[in-house]
Amino acid sequence: MNDNHRIDNLDRQIIATLQQDARTPYAELAKRVGVSAATVHVRVEKLRQAGIISATRAIVNPRALGYDVCCFIGINLKSARDYNAALEHLNELDEVVEAFYTTGHYNIFIKVMTRSIDELHTLLTSKIQTIDEIQSTETLISLHNPIQRQVVP
Missing domain, CATH: 1.10.10.10 (Winged helix-like DNA-binding domain superfamily/Winged helix DNA-binding domain)
Known part of the structure; x- marks a missing residue:
């Protein structure tokens, strides 16, 4: 680049x-x-x-595929050194569509798409909250996404 x-x-x-x-x-x-x-x-x-254009891809409408629940989950790790291991586990979950290493209240902030609240519940209790490196989570459910755009060149 x-x-x-x-x-x-x-x-x-x-x-x-x-x-x-x-x-x-x-x-x-x-x-x-x-x-x-x-x-x-x-x-x-x-x-x-130059790395300004990094990919060309199709943008898929998640709702058209039945993914009706979008949420954001703030994750607190047990220790800062647990970041890489936690990220490896999260990367294995298809429902996790984005992850951010953040400052502030959470160590990691992820965007999750599921088909239903029941599926979200199962994801949280059976997968995300069972990751050893994770101390706690907070889930924020998105009700509407009125703005979606890329940066202006």
Whole structure:
């Protein structure tokens, strides 16, 4: 990754377009931003090499797959040295979709998606709270997610 890569307005336009739809063909993207497809290709490759564009992926709607419960769980570890072991255990759980090492009240903050409250209960009592390195948890259930976006380039 190149930490010195500076993006200009053309890069910003390319990134914004790809954030909206990563399947946009370079030729169409080029027309939108007023340059050649070859220029778009070169710019995208430079953005990838610089680590600014790290992946292209499909965004799946969890509710369409039956995942109706989204929650956040604050985790307190028994000891700071338990972080790596706890993270390994959490990474094995498909329901854990994001994890953050945080400052403040919790050592780890995770985002969890389950199909039901019963499934969440089972996840908490049979999997997460049985991890030896975890001292305690606090669960916050999301009622609504009114803002979802990526950073503006």
